[in-house]
Amino acid sequence: MSFICSSCKEEASQLYTDTIVSSLFIVVGMRFHGNHKFTKYDNVTLEFEPTNQYDENAIKVMVDGIHWGYVAKDNNKCIGDLMRQYPKYHVSTDRIMNYNLSTKLDFEYSQNICEKCSNWVLGATLLGIYPSPSDL
Numbered sequence: 001m002s003f004i005c006s007s008c009k010e011e012a013s014q015l016y017t018d019t020i021v022s023s024l025f026i027v028v029g030m031r032f033h034g035n036h037k038f039t040k041y042d043n044v045t046l047e048f049e050p051t052n053q054y055d056e057n058a059i060k061v062m063v064d065g066i067h068w069g070y071v072a073k074d075n076n077k078c079i080g081d082l083m084r085q086y087p088k089y090h091v092s093t094d095r096i097m098n099y100n101l102s103t104k105l106d107f108e109y110s111q112n113i114c115e116k117c118s119n120w121v122l123g124a125t126l127l128g129i130y131p132s133p134s135d136l
């Protein structure tokens with residue numbers, strides 16, 4: 001029996017499913033939505049807003065169902081693609097960074113990848129150069 005690696009698309013006899021990949025993104029617009037300051041304890045969720053008149057790729061950033069900001073325009077296409085591709089994603093606040101007008105959060109998802117890619121991704125994540133070699 002063989003599987004297809006979701007990273008290199010090659011066949012592998014065994015896939016690793018516990019590889020958590022994380023991709024940093026910026027949240028903006030809080031000053032228009034109650035000046036929320038995100039904390040480590042926030043349960044952050046993301047929601048597409050296809051009706052947004054300024055940006056069809058807009059993604060709302062919510063905490064407990066309340067809309068506090070948006071994924072920055074520079075990041076929202078990439079994060080949107082990841083949301084569709086990895087619906088079981090999780091937004092982590094472990095490495096949260098708050099700036100004056102923006103906040104940096106982690107988009108985390110697990111991949112089914114082969115051993116070779118697993119080694120590569122772990123190294124790349126540590127260096128902060130993931131998502132994928134083709135993006136570089």
Ligand SMILES: [Zn+2]
Nearest residue numbers: 005008114117
């Ligand atoms: Zn692979």
